[in-house]
Amino acid sequence: MTVKLDFEECLKDSPRFRAAIEMVEGNVSELETRLEKLVKQCNSMLEAGKVYCQSSKSFVNGLRELGHYCSEDSTMGDCLEKFSKKLSIILSAQEELIEATQKSVKLKLQGFVKDDVKHFKDVRKEFERNSETLEAALGRNAQAPRGKQHEVEEASQALLTARRAFRSGALDYVLEINVIESKKKTEILLVMLSLMEAQALFFQQGHQSLTELEEYRKHLGDEHTKLVLNSAREKRDMEQRHAAIKKKDMSYDDSVMDFNLDAPTGIAMEGYLYKRASNAFKTWSRRWFSIQKNQLVYQKKFKEQPTVVVEDLRLCTVKPCTEQERRFCFEVVSPAKSCLLQADSEQQQQGWMSAVQNSIASAFQERREDALSPRERCSSVSGIMNIGGGEQQNSGCKALEEVQAIPGNGHCCDCREPGPDWASINLGITLCITCSGIHRSLGVHFSKVRSLTLDSWEPELVKLMCELGNTAINRIYEARIEEITIKKPHPSSPRQDKESWIRSKYVEKKFIHKLPETGRAPPLRRSSARRNRATTQEREGTRPALKPKPNRATLPRLTGLTPSEIMKTTTAPPKDEEEEDLSGLHPGALLYRSATLQHFPVMADALAHGADVNWVNVAEDNKTPLIQAATVNSLAACEFLLQNGANVNQADSDGRGPLHHATILGHTGLVCLFLKRGADYNAKDINEKDPITIAVESANADIVTLLRIAKMNKEMREMDGFAQSGDETYQDIFRDFSQMASHNPEKLKRRSTDIKSP
Template sequence: MTQTKPLNNCTHWSATMDSFLDFEECIRDSPRFRASLDQCESDVAELESRVGKVIKMCSKMVEAGQAYNNANQLFLAALAEFSLYHKRDNVIMNCLRQFNQGLQEMMQFHTMLFDQTQRAITQQLTNLLSQFLPQIKDTRREFGRIGDDLDTAAGKNAQISRHKATEAERASHLLIATRKCHQHFSLDYCLQLNNFKVQQKLDILNSVFSYFHAQYTFFHQGYDLLKDLEPTMKTMATQLAQLSTECSAKRKDLENKHLLVQQRDASGEPAIACTPADGGTIQGYLFKRSRRKNKMWKRCWFSTESNQLVYTKSHKEEPTVLFDDLRLCAVKPLDSIDRRFCFELVSVQKCCALQADSEELKQAWINAVQGSIDMAYREKEEAQQPQPKESSPPVQSVAPLPRQPAPRQAVLGVALRGPGNQRCCDCGEEEPRWASVNLGITMCIECSGIHRSLGVHLSKVRSLTLDSWDPEQIKLLCILGNNVINGIYEERSTEDGIKKPTSQSPRQEKETWIKEKYVEKKFVRKASFPDLETARCDAGRRLFQAALQGDLVSMAAALAQGAEVNWSDPEQEGRTALIGTAIGGSLLACEFLLQNGANVNHRDQRGQGALHAAAIGGHTGQVCLLLKRGANQYAADEKGNDPLSIAMETAHADIVTLLRMARMNEEMRDSEGFFGSVGDDETFQDIFRDFSNMASHTPEKLTRRQFSRSLDEESEGGRLMSDTQEEDAGGGGGDT
């Protein structure tokens, strides 16, 4: 005998709800049908009770969330008022302001979550109950009343005597009519119950799915917001550590100076003159190793002056310049030799080993030289005046842009001056605080959340107040902007009579509009071609020609009309649009394509990529940008030439310097030395950024050197001259 396992309550309820009322049994009105009907009515009542409880709990949760938001708003208001107490301290004010803004945006995410939860749970489930249950209850009452009439008619028909033919016939007709009416009501009642069973599954699952999607969007937006705040938090942590150090130093400054001087004089340690306020100069005695075979060490007086390292062996001799530009140098300890307290300075073409008298003095020199390098960069950046220029279609004037990654408030001010950028690109809300880097538009916080859900392959969303921006990225917002992009992506919307959402429109309406606009590209005017392949090739060729000319607007239009960013033109030897920008020399066009997913290492039929083309054309800014985005500097073309050898052949001195510095940095990073433990050398990054900024804003400053036909010969001649100077001076040059 087989033993049947009992079903648990959930399984039993699910199995019951899956069974539908049989219309054939309904006609017969059998006891089996009555039992199924009773079970079905019980299930409907249980479902109504459970749904009602869910709706009630959802309302309480939303009310509690709204109360939390109100309390949080009061807390943030108090925090903002408290920050006014420190209005004279810029560090504290900036910290509190940025975190207050981040928390305000998180509260808006909470508000959107509660609104979507209300729609997903309360409204959808309430609509389910209100759509079916009132009609089912009305039909149930009529079904019961007709059932009672049927029982009465059946009883009367049974009681008529067989001898009363007329009365018997009348009773029979009444019974038939009543039974027919009862059958109609029974069938209608069964149909309504079965329809409710079918619909409730769809509505319940759709309601729960909508709620989970709202939660997913909320946490995704929160993660992106906190990710945007991460650089700010790191900056704040550094500032806090610096403030702690400065506070301690200010309390004991006089006492420490007195103790240091007393200890130095009493111990007999040699003193050094270090004056950071006078340009970061440091002076003192060091031992210098000669380049000659004997590797002699000679004690000389060294100092840093005007961004140079100079030395002299005695007061009777003129100082000799050892390194003429400290910005092109790196300083690090030298532990690979037997002598103690050694360090070395490394540049592109030479290095020099130096020795201090103690570990403390060695560290002091390393810190001072590094500080001098940093100060040289700061002074240069303060003296430069930004002059952005780009060959592009006539647009509204662009405000001057900073050379370093721009301060956040400066980014916001410049970005909002672009054409149409003062309002959200998709709903028109004033003062947007978010932007899409690859599209070149600004947007409000709600539309930014929808853009994030599209994926970074369609829209790369960043904050205008929380993120740091490169100058080229800000220029894209100013040259493209909302007016230009809307003129491309919304060109056909007025023809189709479609109404654009406003800032007051529901989120669902905005989401539908944005997906139709950027994903489906429903409103973009496209040329008619007989097949998709012809249209794709035409759009790709237009993208290549626009990239070659640096026409950003035409490039954006070509991408909107279906051009593939990595499509290679067979008529152009397999070159992509990115290689076209490297040939044409437009730095902004190169940045635009890279932001839209261009393959930085694609090579044409001759084996040359964008980095090769930029080296051939002498476009220093593009070389910097491509290296920063991961271009392979060792890739060789069909003739075996890599970008460095091409730059040397074409005598582009600054590109040669950049590529050599990049290789030297990579070798240092891969080695087990001082730089290998921390990653990229900060000095190299400063030099790299400085070359990039000069190429973008002041290219005339990159012509300070000219190479001879053979760089190796020039380098060797420089070494020989250095040896001659050393021998004349009785000292050593720099190690090569």
């Protein structure tokens, strides 16, 4: 006997127990329907069999009469006589088979349906009545007023009586369920065994063809005997447990969360979550989510086809959402879209986030080798990357070609696998898919991963990637690799070795050169002539004179050089200014100075040594590296700082942020970039002027257009029904300005300087 339900579970009366009962009741109902259908089919077969036998007898009589007619021919007479006799024997056996079938199948199955299933239904009705009585008693007990003791005692006594009756009925019902499950097997097997024996007798003439079934029949008979013995023994044990448990008082209720990240079914996680819709109403719906086959899917009902939220977990990341009004929210972000979800508790939220992160790591670890090269894969997906017209459609392919053309970028920065088609946009390096998954697990504060073939690339990002590269970054992050003799992983190294290397390299920074004691030198200061010239240039709206920007051919090898030596190898101070001593600068000051010079390797070196990307130079009006990069109109330098966490709204002592400075100097491309990165166009400086006012006063039509479009887009997004149209227009215009700022900056410069104030 197979135990379907446990007695302890029924005393809890948990949702799991109710669900199990519903499943059993459904199975019994389905069994009853099928047995009734089988009995009807058996009746039809028996009636048809009787008609067949009657017709067959007439046929046999015809053969005999033909045999008597042909008796003069001994060959034909003997053949017909013998054949008719054999057919008569077969028909007699078939009539016996029909009678045996009627006894074994029809009568016994009808008895099982009418007696056993009926008794099961009666016990179920008693259980349901007791359940309703208990529910009513619980309600009256809850409503009994505190001050009326007699009503409290009556309600308590009624609840006690109802609970005893319910528990007794529940235990009886569970016993009946287990008994009918066992009896169902024995009865059906017994019917089948009887039918097989009748069939064996019927097919005596074809015994050779039934030899294999004969062995099976014997085996099935043995199994039936064992089942009968085991059923009797288990029934006796259950009756003893039934009597013992019935004496206990089980009133507790345990709520156990079902978390199993290593399930053998391949489902890393499953359970209910609230999902926010992507429509204008932002409604929340409760759905059953699961992580399976490296995909995040959900469904409303069990038999529904699951809806795929994330096609490939390798292309997504997960993060908590604390800004939501609802609690326990987290977001699964992929290149195409993001999905905002809500758990029922903090424990569930952490469990789901951990499951997604583990699934991402597993997806990278278990991936199969891709037969296509990155360029072939780029060509195959170019048809589906149709975002924003022809230029954007192939942006991933163009990014792949331009970025891989940089020296050192043809191989993965960390394991040297050839043909990398992933990149870390804040580090400026190319990666293979395995290393990109490890970088993604570090978090965006260490590495921001993007596909060179699957994602669309903004032109300023491509310019940034082309300013750095694997060779320049490895000179920083692997400067001491030869000294400490740590073996760098190769393409076929295990994922664990690659992960250990990447964490040591970028998180622990074990291989960079240690700087001397810093932070004691005074902040960077400009000479008085330099300060006066800068003030005049800012007032006039002209671009300040710059020191020569080092090109890629003259970039120094950073290994073993101090910041001062790095600067001296790439720039020389003008004759009218004193030479700056950078040897004592801490990383923040070094980042500030290199942002002015647009020296990307030195900026990366400063960040690697712990520079605060929002470092403030108190000696120069509290300006930041981002403001300095904006002052010299370096689109790529600003993008590099923003990708590494620079605050686009941090203002100097005059209350002017990067957007203010870009607007004053007429750097249209930078205005476009800052607006896309969330700059506040309403922020006012100490003169109570916001960027729009400054742009209008300077008659810079392009910047006025950008600022007003950004403002209008925000207003449209806040209005129902206009968000989509506003977003499309906004994206189209800003995309055009970004392309022009990156590829034809002289056009923007000409437009800005040619417009005169009225």
